[in-house]
Amino acid sequence: IDAREVDNLKTKRRELEEAINALxxxxxxxxxxxRHFEDEAAKLHKLR
Incomplete structure (x- = not known):
């Protein structure tokens, strides 16, 4: 593995970490x- 490959892998890792954080x-x-929808559903169910 040469320095360019290491840099490419570091860049790819950073991109993947950013994607994971966004997800x-x-x-x-x-x-x-x-949770909000479940709370609303529970309220509606109580009204019936």
């Missing part, structure tokens, strides 16, 4: 949205 943030937002 984790999206997952958090979706879980919060799901």
């Amino acid at each position: 984790e943030e999206q997952l958090k937002a979706l879980l919060m949205e799901q």
Whole structure:
């Protein structure tokens, strides 16, 4: 492995870590949205 390959791998790793971080943030937002919808569904169910 030469220096250029090492740099390419470091760049790829950084890109993948950024993608993972973005996906984790999206997952958090979706879980919060799901919790909200479940709470709303529970409220509607109580009203029936």
